[in-house]
Amino acid sequence: MRVESLVLEDFRNYRRAHLEPSPGLNLVVGRNAQGKTNLLEAVYCLSGLGSPRSPDAALLREGAERALLHGRIRRGDRSIELDLELGAGRTRALINKAPAPRPGALAEIAVSVFFGPDELSLVKGSPEGRRRFLDDLVVKLRPARGGLRREWERVLRQRNALLKSIPRKPGAAAAQTLEVWDDALARAGAGLAAARLEALDQLTPLAGRRFRQVAGDGRLELRYTSAWMDQGDGGAAEERDEARLVELLSKAVVTARTRELERGMSLVGPQRDDIVVRLTSSSQGDDLLDARSHASQGEQRTSALALKLGEFDLVTETLREEPILLLDDVFSELDP
Template identity: 45%
Template sequence: MYLRHLQLASFRNWERVDLALRPGATVFVGRNGAGKTNLVEAVGYLATMDSHRVAGDAPLVRQGASQAVVRAALRRADRELLVEVEINPGRANRVRVNRAALPRPRELLGLVKSVLFAPEDLVLVRGDPAERRRFLDDLLSSRTPRLAGVRSDYDRVLRQRNALLKTARLARGSSLATLEVWDGHLADLGGQLLAARLQLVADLAPHVARAYAQVAGPDAAGAALGYASTVPLAGDGTPIRPGTALPTHRQLSAALSEQVARRRAEEVDRGMTLVGPHRDDLVVSLGSLPAKGFASHGESWSLALALKLGCFALLRADGEEPILVLDDVFATLDAGRRAALAAVAGSAEQALVTAAVLDDVPAELRGTVVEVAGGRVVPLAAGAAEDATGDAAVGGALLDGGAR
């Protein structure tokens, strides 16, 4: 899989971008603030329908504009797809594939597969559980798009149930009669999400362990993944090893329902749902200790990198070659980690790399170099993309299918 063409309109600092791309590695080089990260952020948005840098869509729209458009020609095996996302802060986003509108934007998930590694990914090791839950759920949606609907439905039920619990607390329990209906929905959807997360952790763990050994060296302590849940059956953070028997969706739903009943009084007292996948955590371990709080800065960087390389390997193992995006990371890595990452990037069907200084990028990835400066994207090496401020013919063809 690779992007053959990328267009942006009023996205971040870009009024307009019209950029042809090729398989292999492309390096976007430019000073900080020039907009190179915004280019790869747009690619990531096509894959996840959100940004790795901000929580909402409003910052993605250029100042003074009412909407932004991200449009790409995507090559998948022997097929080419035209994908377009119209970002409308405060209103529903619109998505088209081959100029046909999709009923729901989330139906785009799974069509564009990419793995992005950026300095912000250090939060996967050192940050709050919410960051790791988001990491798991984004990967789930990429591998199995229908689970995005399960997650969305679970979040909706959670909001409704929390609202009812707050009402019950204020009304001294008079609203509890309808709570059982929401308990059933929470248990069913939560059990599905728990089962999917556990299977994902089991599938991802060996890839992360191999990637960490590659990045940190064979003498480093081993990396492992576990799952810590408010539902004891779903895990206590102990590493999930190959061959571990995992509970089923129905078993997890029953266990979640039991925990909800057991903590009913506490939930009413606090006015919130205290049990479920929304309160769980992915536990990243190094040797016999959890990485958070024990791993050094260098070990944390290696683990964050291993998590993303593990995702890349897992998606490959599923039979799809994802786009690898490396956003300003080579300058932060030592020689060993840089070489390990360059080896993976060099094997990708398409790798998009950003850097402030070209010398930070390993020489084997500099086949196509594009300068980002002064609101322009200009090729510096043979075989690079067209000047992105021009009106290339292929760019005009893509614009014909633009937002109305």
């Protein structure tokens, strides 16, 4: 797939821009702060997964009430027109001038893989960024699974609101309502976690191969870590069966009940999970070590690039079509 045309209005620093990329490789050259990254970001936004860098409100040009993105995407012998309107608290999407039929419909058409300077956070940043990366990958591989994350976020939001209200309104009715949301949390959380684990299993060998290609040697492994799962030696989450994951999360919820009521928030579930990137470092020998604390900045960036190229390979393999690859300043800070 490729971008045939891109039109921006009031997006980032662009009042209006029109770009018609050529088939194959396109190189965007310009001065610092001229808006090169913003063009790539706009293409990624057309996937319906949001910006890889910022919340939607930050995408509007200063003083503008909305931003408009129009793209024409080539998929095989078809050209598909996508329109996206971003405003304060509002997003509207059109496909061939008709309203998008369902949430996530854009993700079925414009599939992009983005790598930029901030992607170093995939390795050294907070768990939230790694969870988002994996959740987005789940949707790219199977767009229908976008509903898993939306359902999880809905259940988590409702349950947290209930946990905050119970100290003010104690009683049997509140306890019974909480049990209903406990069950919903276990099922939604297990469904999302199972999808994450499946995607990570597929990604790991491809990212490892890309790491060797970029670094020249060494190994890279990805490990899903979760406090609520039954973990094997070394802390790797071994469980894959969704029914078993429901049991494990249900048990963890019961155990955490007192602490959750005290804190007024859900303390266990996939919103607390993480992906650990481990690699053999040139300065540490052959042992696999946590890249966050034992790798150089260049090795961390190489690891992040390997994750993104592995994502590109996996999406290509799954869809039997190459996604749109967006690379921004890809060679900076890589070890020689």
